[in-house]
Amino acid sequence: MEVKVKNPWHRPVVIFLACVITAGIIIMVAISVVQYKPLHQKYKYGIVLDAGSSHTSVFIYEWPAEKENNTGMVRQKHTCNVQGKGISSYSDNPMGAGTSLKDCMEEAKQKIPAHRHHETPVYLGATAGMRLLKMENEEASEKVLDSVARSLKDLPFSYQGARIISGQEEGAFGWITVNYLSENLRKPTGTLGALDLGGASTQITFVPQQEIESHDNSIDFRLYGNDYHLYTHSFLCYGKDQALKLSMGKKIESTPKADETHPIELRDPCFHPGYNFTRTAQTVFNTPCMKKVKMANENFFHVGTGNWSQCRQSIRKIFNTSYCPYSRCSFNGVFQPSVSGNFGAFSAFFFVMDFLKLTNDSLDLTKQKLATYCSTPWKEIAETHPHINKKYLSEYCFSATYILTLLEDGYKFTSNNWNDISFIKKRKLTIVLDEADVVVQTTPKSLHQAEVIAVGAVADVSEYLHAIFQIPSIFGK
Ligand SMILES: Nc1nc2c(ncn2[C@@H]2O[C@H](COP(=O)(O)OP(=O)(O)OP(=O)(O)O)[C@@H](O)[C@H]2O)c(=O)[nH]1
Numbered sequence: 001m002e003v004k005v006k007n008p009w010h011r012p013v014v015i016f017l018a019c020v021i022t023a024g025i026i027i028m029v030a031i032s033v034v035q036y037k038p039l040h041q042k043y044k045y046g047i048v049l050d051a052g053s054s055h056t057s058v059f060i061y062e063w064p065a066e067k068e069n070n071t072g073m074v075r076q077k078h079t080c081n082v083q084g085k086g087i088s089s090y091s092d093n094p095m096g097a098g099t100s101l102k103d104c105m106e107e108a109k110q111k112i113p114a115h116r117h118h119e120t121p122v123y124l125g126a127t128a129g130m131r132l133l134k135m136e137n138e139e140a141s142e143k144v145l146d147s148v149a150r151s152l153k154d155l156p157f158s159y160q161g162a163r164i165i166s167g168q169e170e171g172a173f174g175w176i177t178v179n180y181l182s183e184n185l186r187k188p189t190g191t192l193g194a195l196d197l198g199g200a201s202t203q204i205t206f207v208p209q210q211e212i213e214s215h216d217n218s219i220d221f222r223l224y225g226n227d228y229h230l231y232t233h234s235f236l237c238y239g240k241d242q243a244l245k246l247s248m249g250k251k252i253e254s255t256p257k258a259d260e261t262h263p264i265e266l267r268d269p270c271f272h273p274g275y276n277f278t279r280t281a282q283t284v285f286n287t288p289c290m291k292k293v294k295m296a297n298e299n300f301f302h303v304g305t306g307n308w309s310q311c312r313q314s315i316r317k318i319f320n321t322s323y324c325p326y327s328r329c330s331f332n333g334v335f336q337p338s339v340s341g342n343f344g345a346f347s348a349f350f351f352v353m354d355f356l357k358l359t360n361d362s363l364d365l366t367k368q369k370l371a372t373y374c375s376t377p378w379k380e381i382a383e384t385h386p387h388i389n390k391k392y393l394s395e396y397c398f399s400a401t402y403i404l405t406l407l408e409d410g411y412k413f414t415s416n417n418w419n420d421i422s423f424i425k426k427r428k429l430t431i432v433l434d435e436a437d438v439v440v441q442t443t444p445k446s447l448h449q450a451e452v453i454a455v456g457a458v459a460d461v462s463e464y465l466h467a468i469f470q471i472p473s474i475f476g477k
Pocket residue numbers: 051052053054055086127128129197198199200201202239240241347348351352355392457
């Protein structure tokens with residue numbers, strides 16, 4: 001009988017194989033750990049706060065720490081909307097402005113890996129609301145800026161500054177953002193003009209087809225190796241909230257008082273029939289955009305009549321087109337070449353026209369639809385949209401009529417080029433930046449005039465060029 005003899009090699013082979021497999025696993029784990037480490041450290045970050053008149057947004061950007069070919073994808077990683085109103089609303093309680101940023105900055109700490117905190121630049125740019133506060137009460141505006149600066153310096157990030165940006169900067173940033181988004185700066189195709197409607201100011205920026213006659217409206221810089229020569233203007237007080245005050249203020253001033261004991265009844269064609277609220281004159285006149293009137297403490301009845309063409313007539317009164325010291329003007333004596341090329345209209349231009357589904361029609365049809373909307377009773381509007389913020393909802397007729405009047409009577413768009421305007425929601429930002437190409441050049445110019453009449457917004461892109469790449473702001477401050 002054959003006796004089965006145990007293979008003397010059997011046990012060592014098993015042990016050997018086990019060792020090989022174990023070693024393999026260890027090596028694989030080690031490799032993945034080593035690989036994981038750079039993965040973990042792959043990104044750098046930047047934080048930009050856009051402190052607008054109506055609210056503050058915090059943007060977190062990220063880009064690869066090690067750029068291949070000197071080219072990095074920079075993208076918007078996260079956005080946080082600060083609770084409450086804009087920082088300029090804290091004029092009576094400046095400390096509150098800094099405190100208001102806490103929750104969003106806490107979120108930023110969570111989103112950005114701790115080991116990157118100390119090298120992450122943080123920058124705040126304030127726009128029209130702070131510009132108005134500075135005009136009204138410079139000390140208060142400084143206290144508010146101090147307060148937000150202190151709050152940002154308290155964080156583990158690398159504080160870069162907090163300031164009010166100029167109207168030209170705001171216009172140019174909006175233009176760069178729009179053209180980055182559509183990747184126009186990397187293509188030889190044409191660029192898009194930019195139309196930004198904020199709460200307190202509005203900007204128009206485009207490549208002009210004619211000479212710029214006013215120095216204050218011209219901006220030159222180089223991006224991605226291309227030189228750009230832009231026309232830009234920012235109208236302070238012509239954002240949609242301030243324009244509503246201007247327009248209501250004019251109406252109140254021209255409304256006779258029936259007698260001394262009864263409040264004024266302001267019959268307003270820009271609000272729906274059946275809309276009827278009591279307001280204090282203070283809510284209209286509490287702005288440096290208008291001269292102070294005596295009746296600030298009085299009440300008035302705000303009564304909607306819902307008439308689009310009368311609304312438009314009343315809004316026209318806030319545009320002065322009676323004088324122009326140049327060959328052509330938009331309004332208020334401001335030089336503007338004729339609009340040319342395609343435009344991207346964002347912020348409130350988009351919020352309002354998108355809500356009313358007026359983004360795709362001819363100018364004529366847009367007017368017809370808006371006329372019908374404005375004449376719809378307030379009760380019906382409120383019932384149809386129970387979940388929409390009542391303040392926004394009550395103002396859409398005014399806002400859209402203001403938008404049409406601004407574009408047509410102000411900037412001189414016509415039914416022929418109306419459809420050159422695209423109403424766009426600013427999307428998440430994914431762009432390719434070639435650091436060497438972000439060369440920035442300025443036209444020596446005085447910003448003083450513009451500082452008085454215009455204001456800027458930190459749009460998403462250029463401020464982070466400033467903050468992230470530590471390039472002096474494009475206009476060389
Ligand atoms: N209808 C509507 N309005 C909005 C919405 N979000 C903001 N707004 C209003 O639209 C206007 C413009 O908003 P923003 O572009 O954020 O204005 P801002 O940056 O605070 O103001 P500026 O400093 O003048 O640029 C303000 O009156 C806001 O109150 C929205 O979702 N719907």
